[in-house]
Amino acid sequence: MPAPRPSQSAEAARAAAAQAEFNEKKWVWVPDDKDGYLAGWVVREEDDVGEVVMAAGGEIRKVPIYALSKMNPPKFDRVDDIADLTFLNEASVVHNLRLRFGSGAIYTYSGLFLVAINPYQSLPLYSDAIVHQYRNKRRDENPPHIFAVAERAWVNMGEERENQSILITGESGAGKTESTKKVIQYLAAIATDAHAPSLTPSHSQSPSLAGAGSFNTVVPASGLWVWRPHFEGPSWSP
Ligand SMILES: Nc1ncnc2c1ncn2[C@@H]1O[C@H](COP(=O)(O)OP(=O)(O)OP(=O)(O)O)[C@@H](O)[C@H]1O
Known part of the structure; x- marks a missing residue:
């Protein structure tokens, strides 16, 4: 060896x-x-x-x-998924998020959820190369990212042949709109694949994305912000 x-x-x-x-x-x-x-x-x-x-x-x-x-022992510092912590308490969660944020990692998984911390500055996390890095990859093959969530929704849509919902929630200014734009950016990029379904836009977050997909937004009175991509395709696989 x-x-x-x-x-x-x-x-x-x-x-x-x-x-x-x-x-x-x-x-x-x-x-x-x-x-x-x-x-x-x-x-x-x-x-x-x-x-x-x-x-x-x-x-x-x-x-x-x-x-x-x-x-938690130091080997748990900066874990990708908070759910992996041995002692799951608020202090340990805050410590892990703080350590990760300090090294430029604004995204962290918490079981099925993704936690995003608003960096209030433009980070090089959303280029075409990074879209490519997340395409067709399982969650554990890449660092936590909003693109991995979008990828999962896209793959689920093909496998289950069901519409998918992504819930983006947080206090005012937390970054819900930006996160939504990143999801749309990812789906718009991969929906140009040769095998992409024919999608009919019903509402678009951004005029430049019209035609990229069908985006139904639901804004309940509770303030929770829900974005639902709608899929209609004859025969399609991701
Ligand atoms: N991922 C990010 N990268 C860089 N800047 C970000 C990111 N997310 C949020 N921001 C910054 O934070 C600001 C507020 O974010 P955003 O508008 O998405 O918040 P929000 O949760 O939608 O707020 P509100 O509920 O008040 O509408 C953005 O204008 C942007 O400057």
């Missing part, structure tokens, strides 16, 4: 060191008014109160045990 490359062994050593350091202490997330959650480790527990040493600065805080959240 060939020896691992230096970068691989250095990475493995770093991971082992991080794991060893993690194993030495009882790591927890401590709620914090300013930062949301801060890392620390419990040194004593008494009468349902934990004495926690804060990792940044070494300050000691006394916190009710119920308010502490278990931390």
Whole structure:
């Protein structure tokens, strides 16, 4: 068996060191008014109160045990799917999303769902090359992306011969409209394939996309935003 490359062994050593350091202490997330959650480790527990040493600065805080959240080992840092976390608590979810966002990954799966964090800047995530990268690929073959969701809907439409719905939800300014545009961009790009169905537009999000497909929008009073691509084709497979 060939020896691992230096970068691989250095990475493995770093991971082992991080794991060893993690194993030495009882790591927890401590709620914090300013930062949301801060890392620390419990040194004593008494009468349902934990004495926690804060990792940044070494300050000691006394916190009710119920308010502490278990931390996942470092090997779970930046997981693609939040559902893979051993300890699934709000603090760990926020930590994972924060780490990923810090390295430019705005998309993360949460089981069947995709979480998108608004970057408020233009990222090189939506080029034709990236459309191509997601075409005909399973979800686990690529990093999480809105294109993977659109791809799944498209494939399901062909396999199940049923209309598909994609629910895009979030608070005002979260990026629902942008996400919808990305879905339409993806479907418009792949619908030009030779085997694409003949689609009849009934409503388009963007005039330039008229003719790319049939887009029925439903905007319920609840504020949830639903976009439903409608498929009608005689005999078609994705
Ligand atoms: N994926 C993204 N990449 C870059 N910028 C984005 C992205 N998503 C959102 N934004 C930025 O955030 C702004 C607000 O997003 P958007 O209009 O999609 O929010 P919304 O959820 O539809 O808001 P509202 O509910 O108020 O209509 C966009 O104008 C854009 O500048």
